[in-house]
Amino acid sequence: xxxVKTARRVAVALAVSIAVALLxxxxxxxxxxxxxxxxxxxxxxxxxxFSFFEVWPRRLPRGIDRWIFQVVAVGVLMPxxxxxxxxxxxxxxxxxxxxxxxxxxxxxxxxxxxxWTAVATVVCQKDAVARAQTLTFALERSELERRAxxxxxxxxxxxxxxxxxxxxxxxxxxxxxAGSPHAPTVLRSLTAYLRAAVPLLHEPAAxxxxxxxxxxxxxxxxxxxxxxxxxxxxxxxxxxxxxxxPPSTLLTLVENAVRHGIDPSEEGGRIDVxxxxxxxxxxxxVADTGAGLRHAANGLGSGLTTLRERLQLIFxxxxxxxxxxxxxxxxLVEIEMPAHT
Numbered sequence: 001x002x003x004v005k006t007a008r009r010v011a012v013a014l015a016v017s018i019a020v021a022l023l024x025x026x027x028x029x030x031x032x033x034x035x036x037x038x039x040x041x042x043x044x045x046x047x048x049x050f051s052f053f054e055v056w057p058r059r060l061p062r063g064i065d066r067w068i069f070q071v072v073a074v075g076v077l078m079p080x081x082x083x084x085x086x087x088x089x090x091x092x093x094x095x096x097x098x099x100x101x102x103x104x105x106x107x108x109x110x111x112x113x114x115x116w117t118a119v120a121t122v123v124c125q126k127d128a129v130a131r132a133q134t135l136t137f138a139l140e141r142s143e144l145e146r147r148a149x150x151x152x153x154x155x156x157x158x159x160x161x162x163x164x165x166x167x168x169x170x171x172x173x174x175x176x177x178a179g180s181p182h183a184p185t186v187l188r189s190l191t192a193y194l195r196a197a198v199p200l201l202h203e204p205a206a207x208x209x210x211x212x213x214x215x216x217x218x219x220x221x222x223x224x225x226x227x228x229x230x231x232x233x234x235x236x237x238x239x240x241x242x243x244x245x246p247p248s249t250l251l252t253l254v255e256n257a258v259r260h261g262i263d264p265s266e267e268g269g270r271i272d273v274x275x276x277x278x279x280x281x282x283x284x285x286v287a288d289t290g291a292g293l294r295h296a297a298n299g300l301g302s303g304l305t306t307l308r309e310r311l312q313l314i315f316x317x318x319x320x321x322x323x324x325x326x327x328x329x330x331x332l333v334e335i336e337m338p339a340h341t
């Protein structure tokens with residue numbers, strides 16, 4: 001039995017014994033020290049009996065609960081223990097047990113108090129076990145929820161990589177199909193870029209600084225593909241560079257602006273990336289002057305929808321993704337999220 005559990009039972013036995021002795025003291029004819037010694041001895045004996053039958057026998061007959069066995073054992077053995085103590089300490093020729101007023105008081109107290117104390121101990125034990133099980137189940141459920149969340153985030157994150165790669169390769173293929181003399185240069189740049197960028201797509205978390213390492217080469221590639229139709233500018237608050245975010249957050253916004261804003265527009269347009277930190281919040285804005293929200297009825301599109309889900313899973317209601325028109329034309333996507341570092 002654990003030391004803490006044993007110490008707790010001894011403390012309870014001593015407390016109950018002293019309380020019973022104080023209650024019996026006005027009715028007791030012998031000295032108070034004798035009453036206290038006898039009460040404490042019986043209380044400790046009750047605790048010993050309760051603990052002994054908690055582990056012995058190892059198996060009980062079917063249908064008999066262990067706690068019932070313990071309570072019955074205490075209820076039966078405590079009166080016998082009082083009788084045995086009387087035989088040991090009472091000299092020959094003294095009054096018989098049932099004629100001794102003091103011993104009868106202790107005997108009645110043992111019959112009445114010991115079993116109920118055992119019942120109270122069982123109830124407290126069961127309550128403690130129930131609380132421990134509840135806490136264990138809560139911890140297990142929390143761990144399972146965390147694993148499910150990690151799996152969901154990983155699934156959404158994995159979906160981003162092929163989405164980005166296929167779109168980029170499609171852009172390069174269009175350049176090759178058009179017979180552009182810049183195609184070999186673009187392809188070499190793309191190969192070098194992907195060699196550095198793809199490992200970043202599988203990291204569990206990223207920072208704004210790492211995101212910019214993806215976005216700048218991507219925009220350079222897109223500008224090489226359509227030099228007369230794409231202009232861009234990136235402004236980042238230095239205090240926001242270490243802010244953590246889901247991988248490919250900024251890349252998804254910029255790719256969405258290229259694919260749905262600049263590409264469909266005959267005149268092309270400009271993409272402005274602005275990242276600012278405002279206290280404990282980080283604001284990411286990607287605005288383009290392209291085709292605008294002509295296809296707003298189709299919703300956010302797969303890229304932004306997946307990004308919104310990832311933000312929701314990681315930050316909950318603390319993060320927001322908003323899509324709005326960019327006057328006089330184009331689209332604006334904003335992400336507001338906690339500035340965790």
